[in-house]
Amino acid sequence: MANTITMSYEVPGGDFTRAGEASSSLKGSLKKMNVDPDIIRRVAIAMYEGEINMVIHANGGKIDVIISPDEIEMILTDEGPGIEDIELAMQAGYSTAPDNIRTLGFGAGMGLPNMKKYTDEMKIESQVGVGTTVRMKVKL
Amino acid sequence: MGKFFTSVHLKEDLCKGCINCIKRCPTQAIRVRNGKAVITKEFCIDCGECIRICPHHAKEATYDSPEIMKNYEYTVALPAPSLYGQFNHLEDVNIVLTALKKMGFDDVFEVSGAAEIVSEISRHFVNEHKENWPVISTACPTVVRLIQVRFPNLIEHLLPVCAPVDLAAAMAREKAMKATGLPCEKIGIIFISPCPAKVTAMKSPIGIDHTEIDGVLAMKEVYPLLLPLMKQSIDDVEELGISGRIGIGWGATGGEAGGLLTDNYLAADGIENVIKILEDLEDQKFDNLEFIELNACAGGCVGGVLTVENPFLAKVKLQRLRKYLPVACSHLVSGRDENSYWNDEVRYEPVFKLGRDMKESIANMTRVEELNERFPGLDCGSCGAPTCKALAEDIVRGVANEQDCIHILRDYIHRLSSELSRLDTKK
Known part of the structure; x- marks a missing residue:
């Protein structure tokens, strides 16, 4: 379809030195595409949180970002352990991150709540043992 | 003058058209076209990296010649604090200041003196504007330009206070006009600079509508002129210094932040490190920091491309020099702070x-x-x-x-x- 572009990113699992690469790269592209700075800020924060979740919990995954003049959609797909109780996971402060992750300064239980806060729409589909897909939209 | 100015220019005959500068440029502003390096002015932030890396010395900074002093009836030299880090065994900055007068300047006004006032104003600003934390320093013009073209969401964090050199220039002109009775245009305010970015900042300032600086001399050109004059000055040193430890500390990384008298700061130097910090800051990875000091050059201003001494040695020399000085010698007088703030809006320029x-x-x-x-x-x-x-x-x-x-x-x-x-x- 004309007027949209899809940017795809692979997120490596467990490698904290590379966490944030995808959101950083997307941010660079959006700055070249006349996107409002405040939208860029929201997209980058939401995507970074999602990316970190994939690194911590899901052994990596894939992110597709579909950009159109009306909205930016981020689709984060992983084949990780899945989320047992999505409602509980959405609560601020709830975390299943292990202690070694917390000592790195992550795992405050704010990832999913922040993703919801900075986007206009967020849907999570998850199946335990199969994986998780998070869809987020930011309207322009 | 076009909207975009860069103080880096190419000596075409020396340029071999190799790829060293295009690879090093942090904003990808350089291309080799028809066998010669070409800078896209809009993208250039005047960091000086291409000047440092060019093996053929084809990249040159633009600055004024000491001849510029002849254009004025009365001239004032504004030495950057990094100047004091260039000399061996310097125990008293007044020797350098006296030598500057012997070089032909009618007066000197230490930028480090104005820096102490900027420190004082910044302390107030940071305390009173918690909503802008972390406040980002604006003394390095390369950093300000980088934020303006690449980090629109960080513009609101910029410290809206004049750089020490601009405040020094305004104060020096006021002082000179009072002392001589001469009109404004007959007085030349000349900065002795460690970096070419200050030349760009003079031609197209950001945050202020104009600067009082009339000319910029390269530290590396003034240095050999000063050495013999410093020897001559040792026996009749004039007391011209107006700064203490805080002001002189500004010459190296961490000095500006140190002047804020808080521990809750981050100081980063070197353009690649600066970009990394700005990227992370944009993603809101830092909590509760009060202040971020950023210098495009490794080591801070002592690492500028117009300096002579190794920046790490220059930093040690500044440390030794500062040791027995009072904390600060210049202080804010009422009424001064109004004119020390930015008076021009900084807008995002999406050049990319x-x-x-x-x-x-x-x-x-x-x-x-x-x-x-x-x-x-x-x-x-x-x-x-x-x-x-x-x-x-x-x-x-x-x-x-x-x-x-x-x-x-x-x-x-x-x-x-x-x-x-x-x-x-x-x-």
Whole structure:
């Protein structure tokens, strides 16, 4: 379809030195595409949180970002352990991150709540043992 | 004067058209075209990296010659604090200041004195504007320009206070006019600078509508003139210094932040480190920091391309010099602080955009991605652009073409020659 572009990113699992690469790269592209700075800020924060979740919990995954003049959609797909109780996971402060992750300064239980806060729409589909897909939209 | 100014220029005869500068430039502002390096002015932030890396010394900073002093009836030298770090065994800054007068200046006004006032104003500002934390320092013009073109969401964090040199220039002019009774234009305010970015800041200032600086001399050119004059000055040193430990500390990284008298700060130096910090800051990875000091040059101002001494040694020399000085010698007098704040709005300048609107940008970005797929991904630089992606963007911007890629060209010639031989055998 004309007027949209899809940017795809692979997120490596467990490698904290590379966490944030995808959101950083997307941010660079959006700055070249006349996107409002405040939208860029929201997209980058939401995507970074999602990316970190994939690194911590899901052994990596894939992110597709579909950009159109009306909205930016981020689709984060992983084949990780899945989320047992999505409602509980959405609560601020709830975390299943292990202690070694917390000592790195992550795992405050704010990832999913922040993703919801900075986007206009967020849907999570998850199946335990199969994986998780998070869809987020930011309207322009 | 065009809207964009860069203080780096090329000596064409020395440029070999190699890829060192295009690879080093942090904003991908340089291309090799027709065998010579060309700077895209809008993209250049005057960091000086290309001057440092060029093995043929073809990149040069623009600055004034000491001859500029002759244009004025009365001249005042503004030495940057990094100047004191250039000399061996310097125990008293007054020796340098006296030598500057012997060099022909009628007076001197230490930038480090104004820096102490900027420190005082910054302390108030940071305490009173918690909503802007972390406040980002604005003394390095390269950092301010970088934020203006690449980090729009961080503009609101910029410390809206004049750089010490601009405050020093205003104070020096006021003092000189009072002392001499001369009109403004007969007084020359000349900065002794460690870096060319200050030349750009003088020609097209950011945050302030004009600067009182009339000329910028390179520290490396003043240095050899000062050495013999310093020897002569040792026996009749004039007390001209107006700064203490805080002011002189500004010459190296951490000095500005140190002057805020808080521990809750971060100081980073070197342009790549600065960019990394700004990226992380934009993603809100830092909590509760009060202040971020950023210097484009490794080591801070002592690392400027117009300095002589190794920046790490220069930093040690500043430390030794500061040791027995009072904390600060210059203080804010009431009324001064009003004029010390920025009076011009800093707006985001999206110089890197690929189209006039989002629709066009999406179409162009799609073409960039398609082109990039076709390139070998070696980032070899042979086309004159630093990366395959940069070449793809250049093609979309209409300033390069696909066959600038030697790999694409080779395939094209290969196809052409097999086509020719096919036609030949047909005969």
